[in-house]
Amino acid sequence: MNYKIFENVDKYIERLLIPQDEALLKAEESLVTENIPLISVSPNQGKLLQILAMSCNAKRILEIGTLAGYSTIWLTRALPEDGKLITIEFDSHHAEVAKKNITRAGLEDKVTIINGKAMDVLEKMLGDKEEPFDFIFIDADKPPYTKYFQLAMRLSHKGTIIIADNVIRDGEILDENSSDEKVIGVQRFNKFLSDCKEVNATILQTVGVKEYDGMAIAVVK
Numbered sequence: 607m608n609y610k611i612f613e614n615v616d617k618y619i620e621r622l623l624i625p626q627d628e629a630l631l632k633a634e635e636s637l638v639t640e641n642i643p644l645i646s647v648s649p650n651q652g653k654l655l656q657i658l659a660m661s662c663n664a665k666r667i668l669e670i671g672t673l674a675g676y677s678t679i680w681l682t683r684a685l686p687e688d689g690k691l692i693t694i695e696f697d698s699h700h701a702e703v704a705k706k707n708i709t710r711a712g713l714e715d716k717v718t719i720i721n722g723k724a725m726d727v728l729e730k731m732l733g734d735k736e737e738p739f740d741f742i743f744i745d746a747d748k749p750p751y752t753k754y755f756q757l758a759m760r761l762s763h764k765g766t767i768i769i770a771d772n773v774i775r776d777g778e779i780l781d782e783n784s785s786d787e788k789v790i791g792v793q794r795f796n797k798f799l800s801d802c803k804e805v806n807a808t809i810l811q812t813v814g815v816k817e818y819d820g821m822a823i824a825v826v827k
C-alpha cells in the first residue's frame with residue numbers, strides 16, 4: 607500500500623494546526639544526535655494527546671515510556687499551573703536526554719522522571735497509595751501492555767482517560783499466527799480491552815508521518 611498520501615496529509619495538518627516551537631523541535635532532534643530510536647509520537651499525535659488531556663481537565667498525568675520527552679512536553683503543556691506529570695523510563699540515557707529536553711521547555715517544575723522498570727514503579731505507586739491520575743499514557747514495551755493497563759486502572763478514578771499506543775502494528779494484529787512478541791502482547795491487550803467491563807474503549811487507527819498503527823483510547827467508568 608502507498609502510504610505517501612497519509613504522510614503528505616499529515617504534514618499538511620501539521621502546517622495548518624501544529625506549529626512546533628524550539629523545545630519540541632530540539633526534543634525531536636535529540637533522538638538523532640543522542641542516537642536514540644526514532645519512536646516518539648508524531649507532532650499530530652502529540653497534539654491529539656494534549657487535546658485529550660485538556661478535554662478531561664487533567665491535573666495529574668502518568669506516562670509510561672518517556673524516551674526523550676517529546677510526548678511528555680506535549681502532555682505537560684496540557685496541565686494547569688498546579689498540574690503534575692510523572693513519567694517512567696527504564697533506560698537511563700533516555701531519561702537523561704529527556705531531562706534536558708524538559709528543562710529546555712521550562713517544564714521541569716511540573717515533571718518528575720522516574721528512572722526504573724515500569725512494572726516495579728507502578729507496583730510501588732500502588733503500595734505507596736499514590737493519588738489517582740486523570741490521564742495515563744502507556745507507551746513502553748508491548749508484551750506487558752495488559753498488565754500495565756490493569757495497574758493503570760488501579761491508579762485511576764471514574765473518568766480517567768487511558769491511552770495505549772502502537773496497538774495495531776501495521777495491521778499485523780490480524781495475524782493470529784504471529785510469532786512477534788510485540789504483536790502477541792498487543793493482541794492479548796486488545797482482547798482484554800474488548801472484555802473489560804470497567805472501561806469504555808475504542809481503537810483509533812493512526813496514519814501519517816509514522817508507520818501505520820493505532821492508539822487504544824479508554825475512559826474508566
Ligand SMILES: C[S@@+](CC[C@H](N)C(=O)[O-])C[C@H]1O[C@@H](n2cnc3c(N)ncnc32)[C@H](O)[C@@H]1O
Nearest residue numbers: 646647671673676677695696723724745746747
Ligand atoms: C515508544 S518509546 C516512548 C516514546 C515517547 N512516549 C514519545 O512519544 O516521545 C518507549 C520507551 O519506553 C522505554 N521502556 C521500554 N521498556 C520499559 C520498561 N519496562 N519500563 C520503563 N520504560 C521502558 C524505552 O526505553 C523507550 O524509551
